[in-house]
Every structure is written in C-alpha cells, then in structure tokens.
Amino acid sequence: MPVYLDNAATTPVCPQAAQAALEAMTGGWGNPSSGYAPGQGAAARLREDRAAVAKALGCTPQELYFTSCGTEGDNWAIRAALEHGKRKGRHIVTSAIEHAAVLEPLKTLEAQGYEVTRLKPDRTGHIDPAELEEALRPDTVLVSLMLVNNELGTLQPVAQAAEAIRRKGCPALLHTDAVQAFLKVPFTPAELGVDLLTVSGHKIGAPKGIGAQYIRQGLRVPPLLLGGGQENGLRPGTEPTAQIAAFAAAVRRWEPEWPERIASRKEYALKALSAVPGLEIISAGEAPHICAVSLPGYPSELLVRDLSDKGVYVSSGSACHKGKPSHVFAALGLPKRTLAGVLRVSFSPESTQADVDALAAGLKEITETRIAMR
Ligand code: PLP
Secondary structure, three states, X not given: OOEEOEOOOOOOOOXXXXXXXXXXXXXXXXXXXXXXXXXXXXXXXXXXXHHHHHHHHOOOHHHXXXXXXXXXXXXXXXXXXXXXXXXXXXXXEEEOOOOHHHHHHHHHHHHOOOEEEEEOOOOOOOXXXXXXXXXXXXXXXXXXXXXXXXXXXXXXXXXXXXXXXXXXXXXXXXXXXXXXXXXXXXXXXXXXXXXXXXXXXXXXXXXXXXXXXXXXXXXXXXXXXXXXXXXXXXOXXXXXXXXXXXXXXXXXXXXXXXXXXXXXXXXXXXXHHHOOOOOEEEEOOOOOOEEEEEOOOOOHHHHHHHHHHOOEEOEOOOHHHOOOXXXXXXXOXXXXXXXXXXXXXXXXXXXXXXXXXXXXXXXXXXXXHOOOOO
16 A cells, blocks of 8 residues: 655545545536526525634634635735735735745846845744744735645744734734644634635645635735636636535545544654654654654655655645756755655644654665665
C-alpha cells in the first residue's frame, strides 16, 4: 500500500464528496437560476451546501462566496482591498512566507507602483506581531497574512495583526489565507478580526477546483467577474453545483476530534523521524498536520524520488514550486546543506503510525545506502 504523507499539497477525494458530486451531476444537474423544478431543487441544495460550509467556517451564508480555488480567493482579496483603499494609499504589508497565490500578484502590483513590505519570519518561521505593527503606515491599504504556513505548519499572528491595525487607526483591510488552517485549527473570521479570508476544498477531502471566500458583512468589494448575478453578483458564473456539493460533503464528514488525531500522528512522526541518523526537525508547526525536517547532505529532490520508489510520498516543499528552492525555507536563513535537504511531511485523519514507520524506515535506508554530499 502506498504511503501518502503530502496532505498539505492535496488530499484524496473522500467517498462522501465523490458521492455528493455524482448525485449533483446525475440527479441534481439543474441550473440553480432556473425557475422550474430541477433548477429550484439545485438552488435548494446549493443553499444547504452554502450553509454547511459557512457554519464550518464560522460565518453567515451571506458572507460566503464560492470560488474555483484558493489561488482565486487570494487574488480576489488583494484586488478587492486595493480597490477599497484606492483613495487612501498604495502600501501593502505581507510576509515573505506567503503562498505564491499572494506573493505573485503582489510582485505584479509592485511593478505597477504599489509599495510592498514583506516581513521576514524568525528562525522558527513566525512573523513578529510587533514588527508587523511597526510596518503599518497611514497609507497601508492591505495586510495579507496567512493563518497557517503551508510548508512549516506555523501559526501566524493574524488576530494580533487585526488589533495592531485598529490600534494604529490604519485604513488597511486585513486578509488571511486560511487554506491550510480550515478545519485544522479553531478560528472564526470574527474572532480573527479579518475582513477577507480564503479557503480551498482540496485540502480537506473535496476535489480540486472549489474554494470559498469570506467577505465581512457590510464590506463593499468589487466583483471578481462580470456576468450574471450569481454569488450576489460578486463572483458570477453558473454555480459548479457538483463541486460545491462535494465541498460541503467533505466539510460535513469532518469530525471535531480529527485535528487532535492528526496532531498525535505528527507527534509520533517527530519522534520516529528524530531517530533517523542526521535528521533535523526544521519546524514542528503548531497546526496539527504539517511539519518540516531536513537530512543535510541529501538533496530533497533525490529524497523525494528515492522515497517514491519505495512507495512513500512526501514533498520537498510547496507542490507549487517544483524544482526551485522554496522561498519559505530560504526565508528561515537555514545553512545551505540543511536547506537543500528539506522535506515537508503532512498528515490527514487517515494517516497511520504504520505510514510514519514506513517513512522513517525509508529515510534510514537512504542514509545507509546513499553517500551524503558535502
Ligand atoms: N494558499 C496556501 C497556503 C496553499 O497551501 C495553497 C495550495 O497549496 C493555496 C493558497 C492555493 O490553493 P489552490 O490550490 O486551491 O489554488
């Protein structure tokens, strides 16, 4: 049986999600905007699904907008905040360890004259809230800070960022990329004090191609697309009812005790992996499902390939940065050999101790059969 320990990249579609998608595609295929029975049936189902995802996120259904993915949500949030603050300034605060879905649009905006402050993490992968507060200016219109880092599993000070914005009387909107946090760590948008929040379905057992965006009630943002009136006119396009049904089914099946279960697997893994000769723990992460380790002297790409040959799947960092050194690990200021040997290991509720044992045994075998590079 292959061992899959790259659940931060994506998760297998759970049976409940696949079944819900099938039902929506076969029985419930009507267009929710149609006034006749099949359309109204699809609309009713959509309302239930929106309510289920909103409840899990801790917001009202009116504050939840379905998108096609986390990348879309991140891009939309950035654009929305800049439009919202266009008369107040052109300064943006973010971190150097955000996902490419935030960093890449910001790079383009910088080329268009926006000023971007990228806060660096400390050696443990955390952004200092005091530094964030210091970076805020009267012309800061957006703070985008992820809730859980996708390569380190570290929790970032989003609630403190909200307090700092308030304390300083800064006009900035606060966006958080909660793609890795959703259902894994407890939060609600209101508790965090964010204006915009992004999640994605394929990290929690739904298929790829569905996400959701929280937009605080009362906040006026420009539409992402122009078209029919779906999603309150802000994200038009006939709703992907099968994807949404699958997303809601994945959310409904999630058990409240799963984060604790996942965390105990990670704890077991950190112990088992520590016994691999030369292995260093880079980040144990506060989020239950992600940790990062390194085997200095063994290039990550080679480790990933050798482990894959043994039927064990982990990643050398974010799946979106294949082949390139990860900007996240680079931002930690790790020594070169440590940086080159980094692996991300990430867990799901289905991960077992046997999975971890197979990973530890695979790594041990590699250290016994391969000669470390200098
Ligand atoms: N943000 C974070 C933190 C992620 O981990 C990912 C996916 O890896 C994304 C955004 C992008 O989400 P999606 O793959 O749904 O576009």
